[in-house]
Amino acid sequence: MTIINAILGDFFWRALLAGAGVALVAGPLGCFVVWRRLAYFGDTLAHSALLGIALSFLIRLPLNLGVVITCVSVALVLVALSRTRTLATDTLLGILAHSALAIGLVALSFMPNVRVDLTGLLFGDLLAVTRQDLLWIYSGAVFVLALLAVLWRGLLMSTIHEELARVEGIPVERLRLVLMLMFSLVIAVAMKMVGVLLITALLIIPAATARRLARTPEQMTLLAILFGLVAVGGGLSLSWHLDTPAGPSVVVTAFAVFLLVYASARK
């Protein structure tokens, strides 16, 4: 217990554990972002997280809960609006992403008595992780991973061919909602670590790196987790030794690994 206490008492170890927890779920979910072309969609959800923060202060909700609720609502609005087909999806996403971010920033400025670390929200503050945050991250991670394991075949089939999946009795629409819920959860949890502007990078880059080496979806998922862990470890070391900001350092490491793998892997 003393060892555990010593580890949890050290801010660097807490950051490492937090980053690892995020990488565990960002790997598989990132694969779905890449497979389903949801990069911009993820961005929009991440940006709307800031709006969630503002709302949480306004109606006194726990921050994480406020963010999850806002992300899920934005996701639902997106699905509903994209069905009407009056605007192209990327236009719609652009409007919602930046409006949500801007409204969040404006709303926060109206609350002078609320002290928010805006830089921390935008770019993350991995080194300020508390024990309570760790509890949040790991319960979220266990929940999302368990859900993924149970729903894996259905999620994968509806990603490969939606209609074929539907004919085989897979509840495609319900799975889409569950996937969005999982994205929202991960964003709420990861926001504090890497910030709303960099979450999508943590989802996409390890998954894209893994694609180069994987032959099956499952391999890609595991490799994405591995590359995510490497990015977290490398990024935090970089931050420790060179005194660089932690969140961006993690993303920079992920990018470096991506370049390395693509340059060296022959295909």
Next chain:
Amino acid sequence: MTEALVKLDSVSVEFDGRAVVDRVTLSLQRGDIITVIGPNGAGKTTLIKTVLGIQRPTRGQLAMAADLVIGYVPQRLTLEPTLPLSVQRFMLLSGHNLAECTSALGRTGVSHLLGASVHHLSGGERQRLLLARALVRKPDLLVLDEPAQGVDINGQATLYELIRELRDELHCGVIMISHDLHLVMAATDKVICLNQHVCCSGFPEDISKDPAFIETFGHQVAESLAVYHHNHNHRHNLHGDVVGAGDTGGGCGHDHH
């Protein structure tokens, strides 16, 4: 009489108030092969989706046999380049074991591709993979949307022959969309010509050198394939597109909207 696998009773499907499928009635029994032909935009795919149960009819009744297992061969398998997928993994996603998957692949002649990446398959190989994927479910009803697309001429004939054989082996019903008139005539029990509504339907056995058919499909086609009675008020080109109103007097006795 056996119970019908699928029965459509005056089924209409409307999008924004426009009927894409208009009062179609059909019934499919075990052992039947029904082919749907018709011009582009005739509602063939919508009709097939209704049969599959993934498109709700706006009006009319759709009845399916209880515990009906459907094997669906979609028009094509377009795969995201970012999604790595081997033939084996794709087959296993059906939920059936490796032995069953290998045997299904063997039946469609692509068992040697088990270890290959789906991305590297040719058009014909992909269609055979999709057929194997449908087959492994041991379907009561096989639904194919232009199964021969991207397959060369020789391959097409073999593919339709294979579908006939599978029908005999599984004693299942088959409904498919096709553009290949020659092969449709050779491989089908019943042809439905769709243009929103059912224009006409017929059995290739009722072949006659009907002037209406020759007018519809042209001399060359008529001479080179089995012909069935077909009254039209529009013409098709070889792609099955409507190319303009022909003799409107005879016609099918109803209006084309």
